[in-house]
Amino acid sequence: MIGVVLALALLPYTVVGDAVPAPLVEAPGDPARGRAVVTSRQRGLCLLCHTGPFPEERFQGDLAPSLAGVGSRLSEGQIRLRLIDSRRLDPGSIMPSYYRTDGLERVGAAWRDKPVLSAEEIEDVVAFLATLRD
Structure with a gap:
């Protein structure tokens, strides 16, 4: 049971200006x-609202x-x-808070007190989006 609680705990982070400059995990x-994660219709759901350089993905x-060129427009921290x-x-x-659990309204019971993405998944998405330079 303790492992489950730890898995759901949010890691601390510091906001500096318009960014979180330090990665959430080492x-x-x-x-x-x-x-x-970005292209998943079950996990990130990013393509419900965003388009990007994903020609194989329909209905963006x-x-x-x-998301095209986002790595040129924003820093990893941003x-x-x-x-x-x-x-x-x-x-x-209207973008969901992917790594926040407090102060949210109208959250289904199955997702209450759980972030949408883990700290590791956040860093995976940051690493990918940073590669989108054109």
Whole structure:
């Protein structure tokens, strides 16, 4: 039981300006795993709102900025904060808070007190999005 509680605990992070400059975990993120999260229709659901350089993926969204070139526009720390909690930058954002559990409303019982993505998955997505330079 203790292992389950620890697995759900959020790791601390520090926001500096518009970024979380330090990675959430020591191990570097894996861009291939990050791409899998971004394109997953079950896990990240990023393509419901974003488009990007994923020609094999049908039905990409148009509610949010394109992910193409995001690694040129934003630093890894800026990407990380947007994934952790985009509402810190834009309270009206429709982007989910992928690594936050407090202060959320209308959360299904199965997801209550659990982040959408783990710290490792956040770092995987950051590593992948940072590679999108064009």
